[in-house]
Amino acid sequence: MAGETTRGHQTKWQTPCQQCPLRSLPTFRDFSAKELDFVAQFKRGELSVERGATVLVEGMHSAHLFTLLSGWAFRYKLLTDGRRQIMNYVLPGDLVGLQGSLMGEMDHSVEALTPVTLCVFERAQLGRLFERHASLAYDLTWIAAQEESILDEHLLSIGRRTALERTAYLLSFIHQRARATGAAGGRRVIPITQQHIADTLGLSLVHTNKTLRKLADRKLMRWQDRGCEILDADGLLALSGWEGLKREPRPFI
Amino acid sequence: MAGETTRGHQTKWQTPCQQCPLRSLPTFRDFSAKELDFVAQFKRGELSVERGATVLVEGMHSAHLFTLLSGWAFRYKLLTDGRRQIMNYVLPGDLVGLQGSLMGEMDHSVEALTPVTLCVFERAQLGRLFERHASLAYDLTWIAAQEESILDEHLLSIGRRTALERTAYLLSFIHQRARATGAAGGRRVIPITQQHIADTLGLSLVHTNKTLRKLADRKLMRWQDRGCEILDADGLLALSGWEGLKREPRPFI
């Protein structure tokens, strides 16, 4: 299993949970010793995939769930004719595949935006988690409710905000999330293409480009180095009419 | 407490969980005796509100969560200038207020579409649920993940489906949900206005009206008696390009 290469994925042991680099971030809450022990044995290994690789496919029946350890990814759905909707972005500390683990079948796909490392957990042990670790079970529910809350806000954006507001919202949102987890491994730039933004906001690529230009003209952001750099986070937030993310530490697994 | 009237709300005892009318529906899974006992004492009472009443308000800090026992409601968010986005509809058996219970503050509001009765649960007892009833905790997480899955599909609709597809999708979705829970207390008609549809789909009222006319011209539905009657569920489903709801029994609390 260690170091094995399977269909382009590389699996190998690396980070023991006790030294998980995410735990020390102020965004995440602490584990008790008991919780940490359980999570450590819950973790089955790590999975590394390259940029552009698909981690989970809609319709798939996966025996695992994951926490993203490093890199960026995104969740999306497709219509039969190829139209794509990106639902959300996956950053370090985010859980991947919970919906599929609970309901049997994935209802969306996940693709890596950068090289990505994921902690692999075994779905079959979820039952034990609920039986013996109520606090972690609570956290799982919290995480699911939090994702629901984010999707509510996205829905509000796509449904009722203008293209300019929407774009400002999305950039604010991603920027706040990235800042909390240490900004994508050092780069100051959000590693997405304009097509990703378009597919997140329900806009065409061309119109997205022209909308981004307006934001750039206002010195709120600029496009650079295959990604987006935020120049004026407050200005974007004000333009979007969004309240911003809560600052409290959040659970993760 | 019993029979008391508070700010237009009426609270009174009625249905003991042991005789809950929802449990016998094939959509819902069974409780074990132990689960049923817990839920029965978890339930604090019932809340009845009239059509148009607001059950929960965005920003509110509620000490309760609810399961909708009868009637219809909807979840929505507002922008400061009044633009409204409806996120989802709440039907019998649906949990209301979980997000607020977990995260402290409601991030959306809930309003009754018809006269509504809700079972009232005490937020403070959620901890005991997680500690002592792993199966119910699992169900809560399942419910949250299910809602997430629904929001994903809505996002896909608003973001990438045309007005006609979107409308067909929404009507199919509501129709399938209504059918599973016994069609809104007997009425064959979905008790919403065209403004609700518009605010769910991110369309204007006028365009919604014209889109509904196209569906009516194709004999897929008709507007009647302050609501929408589905004439050809399969036709709507095909037009929407949606896969439909899972048929398996689902948990509720």
Place this chain on the structure above:
DNA sequence: CGGATTATTGAGGTGTGTCAAGGTACGTGG
């Protein structure tokens, strides 16, 4: 019966989509 809400319809405007062409940057292989 009158007021309020909801549905309907037409006219005209615009935000956003589509099509098309070209530019720029990057990665790869020679």
Place this chain on the structure above:
DNA sequence: CCACGTACCTTGACACACCTCAATAATCCG
């Protein structure tokens, strides 16, 4: 190190899906 291919970004012209405004009709409700 250059040359080429590919992915991505940019811009303009034009079309249309959808929006706003406005007025009227239907329906419900007290």
